Amino acid sequence: MTTKETPMRAIELFAGAGGLGMGISKAGFRPMQVVEWDRWCCDTIRENRKVKAGGISHWPLPTEGDIRAVDFRQHEGKIDLVTGGPPCQPFSLGGKHRAHADARDMWPEAVRVVRETRPRAFVFENVKGLTRASFATYLAHIVHQLTYPELTLRPGETWMEHMARLERHHTAKGGSDELRYNVVYRVLNAANHGVPQRRERVVFVGFRADLGIEWSFPEATHSLEALLWEQVRTGDYWERHEIAKRDRVLDPRFRARGMALLEKPADKPWLTVRDAIGDLPDPELQPELAAACLNHRFQGGARSYVGHTGSPLDEPAKTLKAGVHGVPGGENMLRRADGSVRYFSVRESARLQTFPDKYRFHGSWTESMRQLGNAVPVKLAQAVGENVARHLTAA
Known part of the structure; x- marks a missing residue:
């Protein structure tokens, strides 16, 4: 049985600023390897690991670079859980919607890591846009690849041909010794799990079939x-x-x-913006007090326009976003009761993503907000991770 002294072993892919990995660690897993290509995100992880913020002091130093150059076979048979958020630009509602034709699609790499390490389970997340009707066939392709990670794309084979082969295999009687996972996915609203933000993400969870684990997503709280x-x-x-x-x-x-x-x-009530940041000094109206708080400075230039009016104080925040070239206009703003608006500070955004107050973000306001806009809320990751951990421990 896993205890605090012997935590279950994990690998964190596409780690970003560490939100998913931190939640998984809080659920009782210890990462054996953390992989991220972005240097600012790696700086954020390294800094917080060094100052022992966010409970990640036990993490290994991040493997910084292209995941396609990383060999994971050294971990084969030694890992309980693989987690990560494959880059989601191909499926974002604000992107160009190229899906499988986009070179930034890292789902094949996520499948490769599962194939090379053979973990007992995996948890992957992505933007809700992946569930759009226009991506339905490719979504099914992802699920089939995760179910049968050893049935790889052949040289010269198109992804649709691969999909057809996976479907034929799925409807046939598979071998008893094949690597197979029982996969479920669901769109989760972070607000339903104690996060002060209406943030919907699609989460994929798979358990290795030989474990015989029956599982469903945790109920909303x-x-x-x-x-x-x-x-x-x-x-x-x-x-x-x-x-x-x-x-x-x-x-x-x-x-x-x-x-x-x-x-x-x-149920417990949804948490609001006021619940999350009400005790922080306003960085615009109280700059001297705000300066004493980590990553809590006023950022000017916010403006409201139709469809982008900011997050009301007494509701959960709207989804924090991260554009390719910075924060999209009119997004990531607080709307006060008098109708005035301003950008959330980095610290306020971190609270909306349920990062701890001592967690430091590296880079400019725009860069830090990009990290936060791409992050998984820590509490949401922990809720899923704890449920997965209970079932793995009992298996």
């Missing part, structure tokens, strides 16, 4: 209805934050939805 109960029906939310009645600004649609509730929901 938080809900909008529970938040509206406290905001509309009881007022407990406003009283907890000491907000005067004249300053209690709420979307009329939410107010009507709250009034329709007849009994208190059993």
